[in-house]
Amino acid sequence: MSEYILLRHRDIPDLDRLKVYLKNGGFEAWKKVVTSMEPAELIQLAKDSGLRGRGGAGFPTGMKWSFVPNNLWPHYVVANADESEPGTFKDREIMESNPFQFLEGLMIASYAVQAQNSYAYLRGEFWQIGLKLNQKIAELEKAGFLGDNLFDTKYSLRLHVHMGAGAYICGEETALLESIEGKLGQPRLRPPFPAVAGLYASPTVINNVETLTNLPPIVQNGATWFREHGTEKSPGVKVFSLSGCVNKPGNYELPLGTPFRKLIYELGGGIPEGRAIKAIMAAGASSALISATEAALDTPMDYESVANLGASLGSASVIVLDESVSMSWLAQKTTHFFKHESCGKCTPCREGTYWMAHILDRIEDGGASAKDVDLLFTVARQMQNKCLCALGEFSTQPVVSSLEKFRSDFLARVDGQTR
Amino acid sequence: MNELLAKYPTEIKAILAKYPPEFKRSAVMPLLHLAQGDPGYITPQAMQDIAEICGISITEVGSIVGFYTLYYDKPLGRYHIQVCTDMPCALRGADKFLKELCERLGVKVGEPTADGLFVIEEVMCLAACHRAPMFQVHGDGDLVYHEHQTVDTALAVLDALRQKAAVAEEGKE
Ligand SMILES: Cc1cc2nc3c(=O)[nH]c(=O)nc-3n(C[C@H](O)[C@H](O)[C@H](O)COP(=O)(O)O)c2cc1C
Ligand code: SF4
Ligand code: FES
Numbered sequence: 239m240s241e242y243i244l245l246r247h248r249d250i251p252d253l254d255r256l257k258v259y260l261k262n263g264g265f266e267a268w269k270k271v272v273t274s275m276e277p278a279e280l281i282q283l284a285k286d287s288g289l290r291g292r293g294g295a296g297f298p299t300g301m302k303w304s305f306v307p308n309n310l311w312p313h314y315v316v317a318n319a320d321e322s323e324p325g326t327f328k329d330r331e332i333m334e335s336n337p338f339q340f341l342e343g344l345m346i347a348s349y350a351v352q353a354q355n356s357y358a359y360l361r362g363e364f365w366q367i368g369l370k371l372n373q374k375i376a377e378l379e380k381a382g383f384l385g386d387n388l389f390d391t392k393y394s395l396r397l398h399v400h401m402g403a404g405a406y407i408c409g410e411e412t413a414l415l416e417s418i419e420g421k422l423g424q425p426r427l428r429p430p431f432p433a434v435a436g437l438y439a440s441p442t443v444i445n446n447v448e449t450l451t452n453l454p455p456i457v458q459n460g461a462t463w464f465r466e467h468g469t470e471k472s473p474g475v476k477v478f479s480l481s482g483c484v485n486k487p488g489n490y491e492l493p494l495g496t497p498f499r500k501l502i503y504e505l506g507g508g509i510p511e512g513r514a515i516k517a518i519m520a521a522g523a524s525s526a527l528i529s530a531t532e533a534a535l536d537t538p539m540d541y542e543s544v545a546n547l548g549a550s551l552g553s554a555s556v557i558v559l560d561e562s563v564s565m566s567w568l569a570q571k572t573t574h575f576f577k578h579e580s581c582g583k584c585t586p587c588r589e590g591t592y593w594m595a596h597i598l599d600r601i602e603d604g605g606a607s608a609k610d611v612d613l614l615f616t617v618a619r620q621m622q623n624k625c626l627c628a629l630g631e632f633s634t635q636p637v638v639s640s641l642e643k644f645r646s647d648f649l650a651r652v653d654g655q656t657r
Numbered sequence: 658m659n660e661l662l663a664k665y666p667t668e669i670k671a672i673l674a675k676y677p678p679e680f681k682r683s684a685v686m687p688l689l690h691l692a693q694g695d696p697g698y699i700t701p702q703a704m705q706d707i708a709e710i711c712g713i714s715i716t717e718v719g720s721i722v723g724f725y726t727l728y729y730d731k732p733l734g735r736y737h738i739q740v741c742t743d744m745p746c747a748l749r750g751a752d753k754f755l756k757e758l759c760e761r762l763g764v765k766v767g768e769p770t771a772d773g774l775f776v777i778e779e780v781m782c783l784a785a786c787h788r789a790p791m792f793q794v795h796g797d798g799d800l801v802y803h804e805h806q807t808v809d810t811a812l813a814v815l816d817a818l819r820q821k822a823a824v825a826e827e828g829k830e
Binding site: 321322324327329365400487559578 | 675676677680682683684685686687689690711713720721724725726727728743744745747748749780781782783784785786787793799800801802
């Protein structure tokens with residue numbers, strides 16, 4: 239693709255400076271919505287574009303906005319910039335290098351639901367980005383793009399940055415809201431859904447950074463233009479974070495529906511030292527493993543096609559695993575992540591991740607028997623569909639899928655066999 | 658007497674202004690970040706001050722400190738050297754990097770260096786998987802990423818911090 243839509247800073251130097259951003263059409267979309275569009279029109283535009291949430295679930299953005307009731311006020315919009323899924327580093331690049339397009343997107347979403355105060359929730363480790371965003375917001379206030387009675391209309395808007403402090407679970411939208419409210423970052427029971435009772439019990443829209451960054455170009459160029467990229471059901475471009483056993487890891491902005499092969503071999507430069515590819519995780523550590531067959535490599539990376547492989551596209555964090563990787567090692571790593579990040583609120587997840595980690599440690603230490611491998615499978619299966627939030631379910635995905643597809647990797651470690 | 662409020666009146670006013678006045682509790686995380694900056698950890702006095710500002714109990718503040726990994730309730734190394742050894746980084750040599758770094762420094766993970774300046778810690782994904790090995794330095798109220806690291810470049814980063822700390826000490830005397 240010749241021109242970037244989200245990673246535009248790769249085409250335009252210094253795009254993180256307001257002057258440069260303005261020269262390149264910046265905040266024209268913002269001015270357009272505030273001065274000439276009804277909120278309902280904007281929601282319809284988002285629906286027509288077919289934009290789906292980039293934070294993992296792929297939920298249609300326009301539809302999400304339309305759930306916000308107009309008889310309960312105030313409304314809030316929260317940008318989810320927690321980005322903590324292992325293998326994901328796309329929102330970081332957007333905020334570091336194209337921060338105004340992200341902020342403009344957050345502002346447009348705020349207008350769509352008539353929020354007057356919106357928040358960006360950044361993981362605490364993005365400290366430098368938080369400092370920078372605060373400066374950018376101050377510049378926008380000074381330039382009259384944020385504040386009271388914008389463009390002499392009745393609409394007023396302020397943005398605030400809220401820094402997390404190290405907790406993956408705060409990426410889960412209701413845990414995130416708890417965290418802003420100054421509580422432990424633990425998921426809420428649903429219903430009620432955030433669209434009705436979210437931040438401070440008010441109607442709230444939560445959108446991912448990349449989702450929001452799509453909005454200014456959609457407003458400027460229209461829904462039909464947006465649909466020129468991607469597939470019928472997964473329109474638009476996506477930033478794919480490529481990592482693991484690959485020569486050129488990094489972010490790649492590609493139309494949804496691009497095959498894995500193109501990302502991994504053509505753009506990513508293939509596998510180091512010419513080794514054979516073994517498996518792919520398409521959604522970071524939360525993924526079910528995809529066996530890297532020829533057919534899998536030719537699969538288009540869109541929500542539907544990846545689901546047909548028994549996996550999920552999630553936030554499109556593509557981790558490549560080659561023949562040198564033992565899947566029991568991999569499962570041990572991901573399980574320790576989820577055990578560490580489990581918020582402890584519900585028993586199946588808290589205890590299940592503990593036991594899975596315990597058994598996997600024993601397997602990796604060479605002190606397990608084949609029975610332990612069966613036990614691991616049983617523990618993981620028993621957790622499924624019993625957890626309060628998706629984290630518990632995520633933790634079982636790499637374990638169950640690696641046992642189903644690469645059981646021999648585990649059996650190779652049992653009965654005292656060490657590497 | 659609220660020491661935190663006396664020390665950072667403008668900062669605290671700005672923090673409180675970000676949230677609706679009836680939800681002061683929302684300020685607890687930014688206040689913890691602010692309070693931690695100088696001594697490098699959350700003192701019991703700071704917890705009490707924050708509880709008072711937010712209108713919650715000290716126990717509630719304490720449980721928040723315990724929940725989030727970037728808050729420390731003990732002084733343990735002025736600079737937390739937090740190496741990511743999560744799976745994508747481990748696929749690119751992070752475990753080996755951590756082991757060698759500890760060997761060269763003569764410390765174990767979680768144990769501060771003899772001068773009390775550094776503590777090496779293992780952390781989960783920091784959204785820098787494509788630039789492994791990497792670590793972040795958390796201390797002095799700042800947090801900075803160091804990516805594409807080798808053990809030698811990492812030791813140079815620590816040397817620079819050591820010098821910075823020494824200069825700051827001289828300034829105090
Ligand atoms: C454990 C867990 C972690 C999550 N982490 C993130 C995250 O870091 N960033 C994000 O945008 N969404 C994350 N999500 C998804 C959010 O809950 C939510 O669906 C998303 O922010 C909605 O935005 P979107 O519709 O624009 O995708 C996570 C979900 C779960 C269950
Ligand atoms: S599934 Fe895990 S992370 Fe989610 S609420 Fe339960 S304990 Fe917390
Ligand atoms: S796994 Fe280390 S930064 Fe992502």
